[in-house]
Amino acid sequence: MAMVHRVRLGTCNTYLVQGNSGYILVDAGNANREGVLFDYLKKKGISPGQIKLIVITHAHYDHVGSLSAIKKVCQCPAAVHAKEATLLREGKFIMPPGTSLLGKTISSIGKRAAWTGFFKYSPVDPEIEITQEMSLTQFGIDGLILPTPGHTEGSVSVVLPTGEAFVGDLAVNFMGSVFPPFAENPREIMMSWRKLARLGVNTIFPSHGPPFGINLIKNKIDSRVKSLRPEGQLT
Ligand SMILES: [Zn+2]
Ligand SMILES: [Zn+2]
Structure with a gap:
């Protein structure tokens, strides 16, 4: 089990993951x-310089809000998927559609609230643009960054060989739900969940809510598969 610290910055959990020669930080909060x-x-007696990399799971205001300020002190690179890099560079946020009644309501309020500046954050020019699976060994971490689209097109997860996955908003853990309330492509969420399950992930570390066992999402995948199966068919 890797040494992991959960630090909540506003509404978003950020995760400090300890490696051989320092830490990586997953997400940067509000x-x-x-x-x-x-x-x-x-x-904890950790110096900011020990953070070797900040991985941004996706460019939403609650995950990149303090990125610019943290980077200035830690003097480390930031990695984000190429599909999110322009948003981050311009300090922009696009509200995804809701996936539930509550999500749809909040999404439409959010779209209208954009002009208030509520979603504003300092832009950051990321040093690393992810386009495919990327190893983290050069940053002292036995693990990888994996594209896991669905919540946004450029969402990524950090996956460790010991079974931990830091997934951003690919899954949540609040109000009895693990399916994110907002998603650009809900079908891709299930595909990305399957990808994590196949890799042998055992614990999901979401940005909203406490960590949970992979079985919660495995059950969702199974019930979705059953509901798509024609009536009366046995497996
Ligand atoms: Zn998000
Ligand atoms: Zn979020």
Whole structure:
């Protein structure tokens, strides 16, 4: 089991994953929350310079809000999928459609609220643009960054060989639900879930809500497969 710290920056969990020669940080939380991370590092005796890379699971305002401020202090590169890089460079956020009644309501309010500046964050020019699976060994981590689209087209997860997956908003864990309330492509969510299951992932670390066992999403995949099977067919 890898050494993992969960640090909540605003509404978003960020994860510090310890490697051989330092840490990587997965996601950077809401804007103006960098102080929470720096206080946490101080308490644990970790210097900001020990963070070797920040992986952005996707360019949503609650995952990149403090990225610019954290990067300035840690002096480390940021990695994001190429499909999200322009948004990050321009400090932009696109509200995805809702996948449930609640999600649809919030999504339409969110689209209208964009002009208030609520979703604003400082733009960042990412050093690394991910286009395919990428090993993290050069950053001292035995693990990889894996494209896992669905919530957004350029969503990625960090997967460790010990079975932990840091998935951003590919899955959530609140109000009894693991399916994200917003998604650009809900069908792809299931495909990305399958990808993680096939890789032998055992624990999902979501950005919203506490970690949970892979069985919760495996059950969802199974029930979806059953519901698509023609009536009366036995397996
Ligand atoms: Zn998101
Ligand atoms: Zn989020």
